[in-house]
Amino acid sequence: MFRFAQHDRIRSLEPPRVLNIEDLRRAAQRRLPRVVFDYIDGGAEDEWTLRENSLAFEAVTFRPRCAVATPACDLRTTVLGTSLPMPLILAPVGSCRLMYPRGEEAAARAAGAAGIIYTLSTLSGCRLEDVAAASKAPVWYQLYLVGGCDCALAAIERARKAGFSALVVTIDTAVAGMRERDIRNGAKELLSGKLGAMLPFVNQLLTKPRWLAAFLADGGLMKFENVVIPGKGPMLYADVTAALEQSVVTWDDLTWIRQAWNGPVVIKGIHTGDDARRAVDAGANALVVSNHGGRQLDDVAPTLRVLPEVVASVGDRIEVLLDGGIRRGSDIVKALCLGARAVMAGRAYAYGVGAAGTAGVARAIDILRTDLIRTLKLLGCASVEKLGQSFVDIPQEWLRK
């Protein structure tokens, strides 16, 4: 019975049902309670930046070279000296274990099978050692300072021992963004564990019995297994918002973080050329032009629009990655044309986690890979290395800064 259900679910990810990431998004929406789906899907305040991250890709148009044969397209690139089969890295997404049993391991397994780097969020439900073991490819660890410096130092040491190859420090989370969908859906109440508070919101869980059964079989509400508070144990879910407010990362923190990690450091959350230069000065090895998928400060510019400014300000002194709004392979191509070395995608695969765990993430990666190949062929470009501004028209005002 279970095997039948599993087979059914995997088949439902194939064409013609699931052709693109938007289809995976709908599949996730069907399987998940509203509070979990909206946690993935939603952004901060009016969600302007969330929408604009995607719309910015529409403002860049292609200039293909036709009548060019590209029998094999080379998608390979390198980031931090590691060769990647395609210019895609899975971004840190918190709480994947709410979306699917052992969600972070499920995502890492699919990334590993595709040879793609998976980035594990500090705010994850699976132990970082188990996640590293689930992937056959390199894995990165994303760091928040929730729980304080000693707690972060312990996590850094665990991540090093478990074989994570880069540390991603997120710098845009001085407080949690105002995610209005989460408040309306009663996320706080549902996470409180208090029956009276939960009751008005619990119906949305009961209407998704398959998700609920899987969630309960996976142990129910997780703790943050990689935020181990000295003398207390793993951080409780309900404590995280307050902990974030007390744990802002500053440029000064980069000194001790780099010393403790002693490996490549990626700064994620760069919005301007000025901060990009600060990341270089802080000794980072790569940066991510990122506004946290529109989940933190609303009304910041979409990442694609600030990418030219960032690239112009740092030249080749640091590797530049971009996240935000990646839903198609053509989006990856556009980001590379504007100077990104590779992209990170969060929601695009998180919808896959929510829809079907490992199989859903594998499908997301496959969609983006086949999109990439088709786009390169239609552009008349034989490899991602050859992509550049000559393949696109860019709004002139993006280039002025």
Ligand code: GLV
């Ligand atoms: C965590 O980083 C989130 O955006 O929810």
